[in-house]
Amino acid sequence: MTSVAAGTRPREDGPTETEAWALLLSVDRLGPAGFGALLATYGSGREILAAAGRRGAIGSFDAIVAAAQGRVDPKARVGSAIVELAADPGPSLQILRSSGVRIVTLDDPDYPARLRAIDLPPPVLLVDGDVAAWSARRSVAIVGTRRPTERGRLIAARIAGAVAEAGGVVVSGLAVGIDGAAHAAVVAARRPTVAVLGSGHRRLYPRAHVRLASEVVATGGVVVSEMFPDRRPTKGTFPQRNRLISGLADATIVVEAGHRSGALITADWALLQGRDCYLVPGPVDEPRSAGILDFHREFHDLVRLVTGIPELLVDLGLDPAAAGVAGSSTRRQAVARLPSVSAELIELGQTAREIATALIAGNGSIDELAVATGHTPATILGAITLLEMRGLATSTYGRYRAAGRLASALPGDGRRRVRPRYRSTTRIDALRAARGLPAQRGPC
Numbered sequence: 155m156t157s158v159a160a161g162t163r164p165r166e167d168g169p170t171e172t173e174a175w176a177l178l179l180s181v182d183r184l185g186p187a188g189f190g191a192l193l194a195t196y197g198s199g200r201e202i203l204a205a206a207g208r209r210g211a212i213g214s215f216d217a218i219v220a221a222a223q224g225r226v227d228p229k230a231r232v233g234s235a236i237v238e239l240a241a242d243p244g245p246s247l248q249i250l251r252s253s254g255v256r257i258v259t260l261d262d263p264d265y266p267a268r269l270r271a272i273d274l275p276p277p278v279l280l281v282d283g284d285v286a287a288w289s290a291r292r293s294v295a296i297v298g299t300r301r302p303t304e305r306g307r308l309i310a311a312r313i314a315g316a317v318a319e320a321g322g323v324v325v326s327g328l329a330v331g332i333d334g335a336a337h338a339a340v341v342a343a344r345r346p347t348v349a350v351l352g353s354g355h356r357r358l359y360p361r362a363h364v365r366l367a368s369e370v371v372a373t374g375g376v377v378v379s380e381m382f383p384d385r386r387p388t389k390g391t392f393p394q395r396n397r398l399i400s401g402l403a404d405a406t407i408v409v410e411a412g413h414r415s416g417a418l419i420t421a422d423w424a425l426l427q428g429r430d431c432y433l434v435p436g437p438v439d440e441p442r443s444a445g446i447l448d449f450h451r452e453f454h455d456l457v458r459l460v461t462g463i464p465e466l467l468v469d470l471g472l473d474p475a476a477a478g479v480a481g482s483s484t485r486r487q488a489v490a491r492l493p494s495v496s497a498e499l500i501e502l503g504q505t506a507r508e509i510a511t512a513l514i515a516g517n518g519s520i521d522e523l524a525v526a527t528g529h530t531p532a533t534i535l536g537a538i539t540l541l542e543m544r545g546l547a548t549s550t551y552g553r554y555r556a557a558g559r560l561a562s563a564l565p566g567d568g569r570r571r572v573r574p575r576y577r578s579t580t581r582i583d584a585l586r587a588a589r590g591l592p593a594q595r596g597p598c
Contacts (some may be wrong), residue, residue, distance in 0.1 A: 162556065169203070171199055172278075177243055178202065181235045183231075187274055255355050256282070268349055269288075283375055283376030288376060297326055297336075300411070302332050302335070302442060306436070308335075316474075318340045337370060344373050350402065357387065380395075387390065392568060406421055408420070502537075518553035518554050519552070
């Protein structure tokens with residue numbers, strides 16, 4: 155069986171076999187086990203829909219699904235939902251065909267091999283983009299909190315950029331925060347990435363990442379969902395999505411996660427699926443690292459800590475040299491080099507390079523940038539404007555941070571180290587000078 159684009163069949167035709175599989179995907183509470191049991195009983199998706207017109211179909215469907223799932227769900231109306239769908243498939247078929255997604259079933263040779271290997275893989279995937287992205291030699295999931303620290307966001311971007319440059323594919327959930335930072339860093343490097351949705355394609359969530367999803371596809375990546383195109387996101391769809399993120403990857407890396415973070419569910423799935431799991435440690439008093447520290451304490455014999463990006467790449471089976479990062483043996487003598495970013499910064503001038511270096515180091519406010527570089531606020535703002543125009547910087551609530559390819563750069567990535575110009579002043583005096591205030595005097 156081969157996959158088809160959902161919009162290639164004439165409207166007057168009934169559903170193709172792959173379309174029938176996707177239509178059944180729209181039935182609430184019909185999971186992989188129940189779908190597989192129905193398929194084994196009736197032989198095909200179209201036969202399942204045809205059987206819906208027979209007497210006693212609702213009871214038969216419910217009995218088959220309940221037996222496969224090992225329990226009776228009192229809230230499930232699977233049988234009646236299939237009968238209703240089969241009686242009038244037109245509206246759902248129209249939604250499917252107009253969505254422009256490709257249908258990939260378990261019978262399709264393009265179905266991702268890593269995902270096929272997990273327990274109860276989703277029988278149908280709806281995709282937008284190039285499915286070759288999920289067949290890379292090495293695939294790495296990067297997940298974390300939706301409310302990261304600036305440092306966490308930068309670390310996620312640097313790891314993602316290094317993995318992509320080394321030839322790996324980054325998988326994540328397109329959520330705001332760590333997920334978005336990972337995807338954005340790969341997209342900025344014009345490399346493929348795999349984005350897994352917790353909703354249908356027509357209900358893409360978060361809406362703020364609609365443009366990022368388009369860029370994922372434009373740069374050779376793929377946006378994938380196991381949910382019908384008009385399925386809205388709910389609290390239950392994200393844990394369901396998380397098992398796909400880990401299942402599509404050889405390893406999962408968690409960058410910042412609180413006690414109740416969904417990223418830890420992805421880490422759980424990775425361990426359950428027999429995949430590697432890595433944790434980026436953080437400060438003991440940082441709530442956004444608390445979940446990671448607890449997870450490491452509980453599963454210390456199953457997970458590994460990220461102690462450096464070059465070391466991580468080696469553990470992942472990737473070549474640090476291909477990513478332009480130095481190994482631990484030469485890190486004191488050499489630093490990571492990103493020629494494309496450096497070349498662009500050279501064009502922008504020395505001031506922009508100094509501001510960029512300070513942003514990479516985690517300086518986000520005007521005061522911090524002034525202390526780090528010695529430039530006046532007006533000069534800093536002018537340089538940041540240039541960086542923003544190139545997509546190398548962005549701002550959130552009055553703080554600035556590296557973006558795009560700059561976000562995936564390592565500190566000191568081949569550019570000249572910035573020396574503060576306030577060499578004879580204290581930090582307090584430098585802050586006062588940045589604001590145009592006179593230096594503080596000692597007690598008389």
